[in-house]
Amino acid sequence: MATQHKTKPAPLAPETQVGGYRIVRKVASGGFGVVYLALSPDGQKVAIKEYLPASLVERGPGESSPVVPPDKLALYRLGLKSFFEEGRSLAQISHPSVVSVLNFFRENDTVYMVMNYLEGASLQEFVITARELKRKKIFRESTIRSLFDDILQGLRVVHQHKMLHLDIKPANVFITDDNKPILIDFGAAREVLNQQDKRFRPMYTPGFAAPEMYKREGSFGPWTDIYAIGACIYACMTGYPPYEAPQRLEKDRLQAQLSKLRGVYSDNLIEIVEWCMALDAMARPQSVFNLQRELGAENARRYTNLTMGEKLRLHIDELVNDTKSQVQKVRDVTRFGAPVQAVQSPTPDRGKPADRERN
Incomplete structure (x- = not known):
């Protein structure tokens, strides 16, 4: 039984009919659902998202209904209700920057949830491609500002409908073939299950999840999504996610990381990222409107370069951190009784802190 339990529930087979739609193939799957490419009764391509939490259900190949063990039924139904409510709420939102829910229904x-099938690529794919070009700027500042202005317009409407996204990250910002950004893959059902049951490992994306998401009784609000927006802008400036919130709570190096971008991006854009990513939720913009106003402000943009002294301080700071991590490794090894020589061989790990910083 143990091995069977670990098997992911099987997706619906191609050609399966569900709610009048014909499944073509599985497109993606995660811990809480499966997304399919399907055809509507009139032959239009649609994306269908099925509620199928892998840790709560089983389903064999060729079957259509999930099997839920009795001890998991209450939790399964709670997530189902939340997923249904999410579909109903999203169906009421009509905005070009928010994924369109065309229909939602119960079956099996x-x-x-039936959504528009989008052609294009995720923001994450664009960031990785741009990063590989090794330019000083990952994206131009004007591109970042217009891209996030569009995203924020959509997010503002989501918040007006008393919804939160709770999983904003570059992988969940889809850029269509005509260059329109769209917020996809809302995390409400997932979040409800995370909070209700300790068996669920919270599905947070390191670097993009606000500090309150790591707390069992964290208070979520627009400021939670705004932290993630700041982290996405940071990724568009550096090519990498920022340090995750628990690391930042121990030692916050965000300011040092952003200092390296001085002179490359305007002081204002750097300050916006710091503001959005404040560890204290109340120190962040409290509404999308506040943030939009600042991001769209037509101020003269200052570009302040680092002084030689600041560059030197940053360099020393990095060296100190590098040394500290080496010392910590020695301590960790010796604490468990291993000989010190184990970490005193030539140091292939010397690049690691910087790599981690970028990842």
Whole structure:
């Protein structure tokens, strides 16, 4: 039984009919659902998201209904209700920067959400491609500002409908073939299950999840999504995610990281990222409108270069951190009784802190 339990529930087979739609193939799957490419009754391509939490259900190949063990039924139904509510709320939102939910229905003892099928690529793919070009700027500042202005317009409407996204990251910002950004893959059902049951490992994306998401009784609000927006802008400036919140709470190096971008991006854009990513939720913009106003302000943009003294301080700071991590490794090894020589061989790890910083 143990090995069977670890098997992921099987996706619906191609050609399966569900709610009048015909499944073409599985496109993606995660811990909480499966996304399919399907055809509507009139032959239009659509994306269908099926509620299928892998840790709560089983389903064999060729079957359509998930099997839920009795001890997991209450939790399964709670997530199902949340997923259904999410579909209903999203169906009421009509905005070009928010994924369109065309239909949602119950069938096979689960729920399906029918959405526009999008052609294009995720912001994450664009960031990785741009990063590989090794330019000083990952994206131009004007591109960042217009891209996030569009995203924020959509997010503002989401918040006006008393919804939060809770999983904003470059992988969940889809850029269509005509260059329109769209917020996809909302995390509400996932978040409800995370909070209700300790068996669920919270599905947070390191670097993009606000500090309050790591707390069992964290208070979520627009400021939680705004932290993630700041982290996405940071990724568009550096090519990498920022340090994750728990690391920042121990030693916050965000300011030092952003200092390296002085002179490359305007002081104002750097300050906006710091503001959005404040560890204290109340120190962040409290509404999308506050942030939009600042991001779209037509101020003269200052570009302040680092002085030689500041460059030197940053360099020394990095050296100190590098040395500290080496010392910590020695301590960790010796604490468990291993000989010190184990970490005193030539140091292939010397690049690691910087790599981690960038990742």
